[in-house]
Amino acid sequence: MQWIPDWGQARIESMVANRPDWCISRQRTWGVPMSLFVHKETQELHPRTLELMEEVAKRVEVDGIQAWWDLDSRDILGADADSYEKVPDTLDVWFDSGSTHSSVVDVRPEFAGHAADMYLEGSDQHRGWFMSSPDDLYRDEGQSALPPGTDPRLYRLMARAARCPSLSATPFLRRT
Structure with missing residues (x-):
């Protein structure tokens, strides 16, 4: 990889080597939702997380990003809705x-x-x-x-x- 200017390589190497853990979630009312459901007691992700994310993505493709915010958990989780909560966080x-x-x-x-x-x-x-x-x-x-x-x-x-x-x-x- 060639860096122009040369000092850019040392700078990024130092930043990567010394960067702290990165929390990619944010608590805000705008942005791309993380589209996650966590168990109300254990805080564990729903076991069908990937499948649920795909379903949310399909809805967003049709109805826009507001589809996530308007989504009733029962529509996607069925009987599990009482045990799980929709995570309101967005991506950094x-x-x-x-x-x-x-x-x-x-x-x-x-x-x-x-x-x-x-x-x-x-x-x-x-x-x-x-x-x-x-x-x-x-x-x-x-x-x-x-x-x-x-x-x-x-x-x-x-x-x-x-x-x-x-x-x-x-x-x-x-x-x-």
Whole structure:
């Protein structure tokens, strides 16, 4: 991996090595809901959590994000609703933005098999989405989602470039 400027590598390595545990949930009234149900007594996740998340996702695709907030637990849990509570927490926005590339690749067939080959971001974002992105790239026991030959780079945005409306502070995918 090539870092531009060079000092970016030492900075991110230090941040990753010394970062504390990251709580990805937030208690707010806006954002992407975690769509979880926990047992009222044990606080354990519902045993069908993945299945329930898929069901919630289908409802959100049809009715928008408000579908989660309007959801009556009985509609999805049935008889279990009395024992479980809907978690009102949302995902941290840095987690959202750091994982957006996965969503893009999943829904845009022309990007299938292609990972982002460059991150363009200001140094003030090292602690935010830039650090969450590599977490999402290493999906299976340390295996990178980046194809061989990919050259992710960090570019420091200068004030003039940051004002350019054609630049985005999110990962981009290059068609090949």
